[in-house]
Amino acid sequence: MLKSELLEIITNGENSTVEFKRDDLRPEQLAKEVVAFANLQGGRVLFGVEDDGTITGIQRHNLETWVMDTVFGRYVHPMILPLYEEIEIDDGKRVAVVTVATGVAKPYVVRHNNREDIYVRVGSVSRLATREQQAALFESGGLLHAELLPVSGTSLAELDRARLEDYLRNIVGEDMFPQSDDEWRTRLSALGFMTGREDGGVLCTIAGLLLFGRAPRRALRYAGIRWMSFAGGDMDYQAQDDELIDAPLVPLGTGNGGLRSTVEPGLLDRLLSRMRPFISMESNVAADSMRRERQYRYPVESIREAVVNALVHRDWTRPAEIETINYANRLEIKSPGALQNSMTIEKMLAGQRSARNPILVEVMRDYGYVDARGMGVRRKIVPLVREFSGEEARFEATDDFLRVTLPAHKGI
Secondary structure (H helix, E strand, O other): OOHHHHHHHHHHOOEOOEEEEOOOOOHHHHHHHHHHHHHOOOEEEEEOEOOOOOEOOOOOOOHHHHHHHHHHHHHEEOOOOOEEEEEEOHHHOEEEEEEEOOOOOOOOEEEEOOEEEEEEEEOOEEEEOOHHHHHHHHHHOOOOOHHHOEOOOOOHHHEOHHHHHHHHHHHHOOOOOOOOHHHHHHHHHHHOOEEEOOOOOEEEEHHHHHHHEOOHHHOOOOOOEEEEEEOOOOOOOOEEEEEEEOOOOOOEEEOOHHHOEEEEOOHHHHHHHHHHHHHEEEEEEEOOOOOEEEEEOOOHHHHHHHHHHHHHHOOOOOOOOEEEEEOOOEEEEEEEOOOOOOOOHHHHHHOOOOOOOHHHHHHHHHOOOOOOOOOHHHHHHHHHHHHHHOOOOEEEEOOOEEEEEEEOOOOO
16 A cells, blocks of 8 residues: 555545554454454554544554454454555654455454454444344355244245145146145245244244245235336436335246246236336337237336346345336336345356345246346346347445346337
């Protein structure tokens, strides 16, 4: 790091990725800051700088050894390898910079006094993670699949038996079916759709309720999809349509293979049906069949792919709804939660796979909603949107959401 870069960082003050410290602190105090950075998006600890930005310089003669061996070697778990630098300032004063990248094995903890404490960064302060934040960290690190968490107050009665039988008979291809409620609970627990309690009861999992629940939002308030449409380019315009759509993810059908037909649509098809009047119009020119064909403002395959991804890859520890919002010039699909662990937009566009909710992914793949090769974004969004609208689809990832924006066809 150059001296000029360091001085600019100090001038800007402490924030969510920068912490000033004297070097006479206790090792667990430094470990707390390091763990908080690793559990968020990384950051830097500057030694020899006071809270007000005054540069006093480092005093500890063995600071690098103390940081690497004592703090990172004994107090921070799992192991993190930071970058250590010392930069000389005026009057011979030196500032040490410890740079911590965002972790790929979350959650990181401070081991001290026979405890393991998880910290997160909130603004310029490192705090103990709340229960919800801990769950999100375990989930992002692959140590917890939120889709397997039990949904309080649910039972076998919340699941649509007809859809379950259709899944087992026509999708999975089973010949034998459970004959009693107890047998159903056992079978569904083995599939991850239900889970047992310590008192002997059996609850629906998030995955089971989302896939086969009669009305998932009754028990899981952030299930379903929030659909809105606006005539203009932002939400200042009066909404043309605003609806919370609640339905099981999978449709109820009959038959199998190419002979399969839908009896009751699932959530995705209900959403597309609701959207249709606002994202399409009948053509002025009749087709060869003498029927006027419907023209869409966005590629339907791209919409389906973006919405399915939002449903199966979202962070179900976040109590927020998926939003699909239509504007005059674009369609936005926003999925709660950050990308899982080390996944990035670049990796996603390249086709790299990282299943946050493997049960949801596999069942939706069984029904043909998920690309078997995991290349849906690369095959069904990027090229189709470019060809259809002449513009690029946009992807925005933050700590709170992933948003996919599809530009509208300008002639429709």
